[in-house]
Amino acid sequence: MPPLLSIDAVSKSFAAHRALAEVDLAVEAGEFIALLGPSGCGKTTLLRCIAGFLTPDAGRIRIEDDDITHAPPYRRPLNTVFQSYALFPHMSVADNVGYGPRRAGAGRREAQERANEALALVGLEEMGTRLPSALSGGQQQRVALARAIVNRPKLLLLDEPLSALDLKLRRRMQIELKHIQEKLGIAFIFVTHDQEEAMAMADRIVVMNAGRIEQTGTPEAIYRAPATRFVAEFVGEPNLIPLEPAGPGRARLALGGAELPAASGMRFAMARPEDIVLIDGSVPDDVATFPGTVEEVLAIGPLTTLFVRCGAAVLKVARLGMSGAELAPGSTVTLGLRPAALHLIAE
Numbered sequence: 001m002p003p004l005l006s007i008d009a010v011s012k013s014f015a016a017h018r019a020l021a022e023v024d025l026a027v028e029a030g031e032f033i034a035l036l037g038p039s040g041c042g043k044t045t046l047l048r049c050i051a052g053f054l055t056p057d058a059g060r061i062r063i064e065d066d067d068i069t070h071a072p073p074y075r076r077p078l079n080t081v082f083q084s085y086a087l088f089p090h091m092s093v094a095d096n097v098g099y100g101p102r103r104a105g106a107g108r109r110e111a112q113e114r115a116n117e118a119l120a121l122v123g124l125e126e127m128g129t130r131l132p133s134a135l136s137g138g139q140q141q142r143v144a145l146a147r148a149i150v151n152r153p154k155l156l157l158l159d160e161p162l163s164a165l166d167l168k169l170r171r172r173m174q175i176e177l178k179h180i181q182e183k184l185g186i187a188f189i190f191v192t193h194d195q196e197e198a199m200a201m202a203d204r205i206v207v208m209n210a211g212r213i214e215q216t217g218t219p220e221a222i223y224r225a226p227a228t229r230f231v232a233e234f235v236g237e238p239n240l241i242p243l244e245p246a247g248p249g250r251a252r253l254a255l256g257g258a259e260l261p262a263a264s265g266m267r268f269a270m271a272r273p274e275d276i277v278l279i280d281g282s283v284p285d286d287v288a289t290f291p292g293t294v295e296e297v298l299a300i301g302p303l304t305t306l307f308v309r310c311g312a313a314v315l316k317v318a319r320l321g322m323s324g325a326e327l328a329p330g331s332t333v334t335l336g337l338r339p340a341a342l343h344l345i346a347e
C-alpha cells in the first residue's frame with residue numbers, strides 16, 4: 001500500500017524567494033503530523049500546496065496512487081481548518097455543519113443527521129440550534145472542526161487552528177483534538193510554531209527551517225536526538241557543550257576533563273536541562289562532575305531552572321518543583337552528567 005499522502009521534491013518560489021525547497025514527506029493513514037517551525041519557514045505554503053490553493057513549481061503530490069499535484073481543491077479527498085473559523089454567522093451551528101453534505105448532494109434529513117453525528121463527535125450535540133455568535137471561542141473552533149470532518153475526508157489540514165484561544169483553553173483543546181483525531185482515524189496535518197503543542201499532539205513532528213525539512217521524527221526522537229543544532233534549539237532548551245578532539249574516535253567536553261566516544265565532525269554534546277544533576281554526596285562511576293557557580297534561579301512552581309556558570313559556559317539545570325529555588329546567586333555547586341548518554345550534533 002502506498003502512503004496516504006506522498007510529497008516528492010516539492011518546490012515553490014514567490015518571485016525570488018524560495019518558500020519550499022525540494023520537500024519530501026510521506027504521511028500514513030490515521031497519522032497525526034505536526035508541521036513545526038519558525039514564522040516564514042514555509043509551513044503554510046506546504047499546507048496550501050497539499051490543499052490545492054497553491055501549485056508547486058516542481059515536484060509531485062499524491063494521495064495514495066492519485067497524482068493530485070494539479071487537481072483543484074474540491075477534487076481532493078481532504079479538508080482544511082483555518083485559524084479564523086469562518087463560520088456562517090446567520091446560520092445555526094447544525095446548518096453550518098450540514099452545509100458540506102448539502103453541497104455534496106445529500107438531502108435535508110441526511111445532511112442533518114450527519115451534522116448531528118459530527119457535532120456529537122466534537123461534544124456539541126446540544127448546541128445545534130444556536131448561532132455561532134452564541135458560542136465561546138473554543139466551541140466555535142469545535143464547530144469548524146465538525147464542519148471539516150462531516151464529509152469524512154481522508155486527510156484534514158489544520159493551519160494554527162488554536163492560536164486565537166487563550167493558553168488554558170488552548171491546552172484543553174490540544175488534548176480534545178488529539179482524542180477526536182484518534183476516534184475519527186483521519187490523518188491530521190497540523191501547522192504550528194508552538195513546540196509544546198507539537199510535542200503534546202503529534203505522532204510525528206516535521207521540523208521546518210527556511211523552506212526545508214530539518215528533521216522528521218517522533219516527539220521523543222526530535223527531543224532526545226535532534227539531527228541539527230537548529231532542531232535542538234527550536235524544540236526545548238538544550239545545553240550545547242562544545243567538543244574538543246581527543247584522539248581517534250574520541251572527544252573531550254569543553255567544560256573540562258570528561259572524554260567520550262565521538263565520530264569525527266561532531267561539534268556539540270547536547271544535554272537537556274533535566275540531564276544535568278546537582279551532586280550532593282557520592283558520585284556514580286559513569287558520572288562526570290564539574291564545579292560551577294549559580295548565576296540565576298528561575299522558579300516557576302512545577303519546575304526550577306538554575307543557570308550555572310562552568311568556565312566559559314552557562315548550563316541550564318532543571319529540577320522538579322521548587323527544589324533548588326533556595327540557592328542564592330553566587331553559590332558554588334557541583335554538577336554531574338553522564339557523558340555516554342549525551343547526544344552529539346555535527347552542526
Ligand code: ATP
Pocket residue numbers: 014015017019037038039040041042043044045046193
Ligand atoms: P507563519 O508561521 O508566519 O505563518 P509559515 O512558516 O507558514 O509562517 P509561509 O506562509 O509558508 O510561512 O511563508 C513562507 C515564505 O514565503 C515567507 O517568507 C513568506 O513571506 C513568503 N510568502 C508566502 N506567501 C507568499 C505570497 N503569496 N507572495 C509572496 N511571498 C509569500
